[in-house]
Amino acid sequence: MYDDLNFQQINLKDKNEKQEVSKFLEGFGLILDLDVDYTVVLRDFSGSIKATCSKAKNVLKCFAISEDLRGENVTASLISHLVDKLFQDNIFHCFIFTKPDKIKVFTSLSFKLLYEVEDAALLEYGVHDINKALKDMRNKYNIDSNTAKGALVMNCNPFTKGHRYLVEEASRTCEKVLLFLVEEDKSLFPFKDRYDIVKEGVQDLKNVTVVPGGQYIISSATFPSYFIRKEDERMRAYQNIDCGIFAKYFCDKFNIIKRFVGQEPYCSVTNSYNETLKSILPQYGVEIIEIERSKHDEYYISASKVRELIKVGELEKVKSIVPEVTWEFLNSKIGKEIAERIKISNSPH
Structure with a gap:
């Protein structure tokens, strides 16, 4: 047949x-x-x-x-x-997200299981794997695995004074801090620009290292919808896999004992993600530290607020809630082009 x-x-x-x-x-x-x-x-x-x-x-x-x-x-x-x-x-190198009952099918075809949760599993295939990727990351960014560290995972779309405040708090609390920047280009501000801005924006904090997140810090935009139709179930599976991979691999490889997040007063998805971190990270001996976000006037500072202000042309208000390096970028040729795209975009990213 x-x-x-x-x-x-x-x-x-x-x-x-x-x-x-x-x-x-x-x-x-x-x-x-x-x-x-x-x-x-x-x-x-x-x-x-x-x-x-x-x-x-x-x-x-x-x-x-x-x-x-x-x-x-x-x-x-x-x-x-x-x-x-x-x-x-x-x-x-490639990944596949699948139902847990299909794991044996793909492992028989030389895929390696990365992480499994109730509704989904993530496997990888190819000449490299997560252990090789993290070893290369450690060598490239001179990460000392002997020193206990704090960590943050950020998108910085764009980098705000709110982000800067969270990094400062982590820097003040920990001997060493790793700031993992989400690398996937699903944002209005491209990764290369976000990375350059953040690196310059925290360069005075000598115990902070900015590291591209790579393929293993997963964006919800990457997570497939084809076999989990319900949005809440899909989001729960994504959050559990992403948090689990960070705890199981990143924290173990880099001796991360604390992860810092900002309290989320507005976005229910981010708030749910923080709750997932609180559930999973302690199982791996990692403390989750939730910090109240910094405010400007009566609202909490966020990247979405910056994009909202850009969209309506309130640039002077933007200036008051972003670091100088972000403001300079927004006034560059590339920054102005991105601002124009924001004005005509309905994207939440």
Whole structure:
């Protein structure tokens, strides 16, 4: 039966072809994630879809195989096809988020389990793994694993006086501090600019090291929706995996004993994330320290407030809640272009 099947790449710009894949996935209670950039199907002699899989950059997703093909080694063929495609694109490492009951399927295909929670699991495949990545990070940024440290994970989209206050508090409390900056470019302010701004903005705090977060500090924008349809369940799975990976790997490798977060008075998602940290980190011997955010006038300072003020053209108010380095960037050519995009964007990032 398997010999009668043919691979076909789907044209994701063709509405009819995408709809056909979506309809096939719906039969398994799945959806085609919006961020997929490559989709392939297996068709039988009549042209019907019998299996499909997709990828979004280096994340494999949206797998589905007809019941009559189970046990035909179709999953291995789909994985092999996607890995070949990644290799063609010079990508030699990938991830897959899947249901826990599918872990054995993928570990049998040489995937390594990174972390498992009730509704989802994250596995990786390739020539590198998380231990190698963290070892390289330690060497590149001269991180002394013997010294107990505090840590922060920030997006800084853009860097505000509120961020600066949290870093100062961590710096005052700990001998060494690692500030991990979310590296994924899903934000209005590109990672390179965010990194340069933050690095300059904390350079006077000599015990603080700014480190790109890499692929293992996961953005909620990366987390797939295709097999967890309910938003609250998907968010819970994402938060548990992200917090668990940080605790299990980052804290162990870098001797992190404290993680600092700002209290979240406005965003229920961030507040929920903080609660997840409080639940998971102590299991690994890590203290979670929640600090009240700094205020300006009657409101708490946040990056979303900065973007809101930029959107409505209140730049003088922006100046009062961002460090000088951020203000200088906003007045640069690139900064002004980003500000224009913010004015016409409805993006929450």
